[in-house]
Amino acid sequence: QVQLQESGPGLVKPSETLSLTCTVSGGSIRNYYWNWIRQPPGKGLEWIGYIYHTGSTNYNPSLKSRVTISLDTSKKQFSLKLSSVTAADTAVYYCGSFSHDDSAYRPLWYFDFWGRGTLVTVSS
């Protein structure tokens, strides 16, 4: 059973870079796509992007110019960097995963594991 735990600063200044880390336990880094998803206060969920164990990434087109997701397999951690933040980036940030089905040679397009989330506030 995969468990995910987000960590990072809870307060970021406008125009700076938001940085968060998600630590994976209870499972292998392989065969999963590692995601970041966020929820602004009072709003719905927004998918930010993912990284696969090969290092391949894909991002939400609306955030692509500001997002970088990286992976440290030795530490079983993946990270999010979101640059040039504004108050609109204030949200609870979740890490989550979806699997790759090796027998079917395709991803399984649903999130089976999630972290509890961490609130990041953008304010001076």
Next chain:
Amino acid sequence: QSALTQPASVSGSPGQSITISCTGTSSDVGNYNLVSWYQHHPGKGPKLMIYDVTKRPSGVSNRFSGSKSGNMASLTISALQAEDEADYYCCSYAGASTFVFGGGTKVTVL
């Protein structure tokens, strides 16, 4: 990529059935049988309840069921229980290895 449309709130009495709708477009919900639903209690991570439109993960009550018609997917909760009170989100594959979520529906058990 616009968010999927869900009603802000749905309520029902214990034992009743409720249905939550999730409306997308022909680029997401209507084009792929890859809709999933998540239950979210405050302070916890969301929990997968339905995937691939109609499938239930192991351990999820059979009171939860999913369906789809055209650009609209639905989640039905039958025999409503107090523990079902939570926020529910739909999510669809949207092509090019991307996802789109709904705005969420607050379910209240009266």
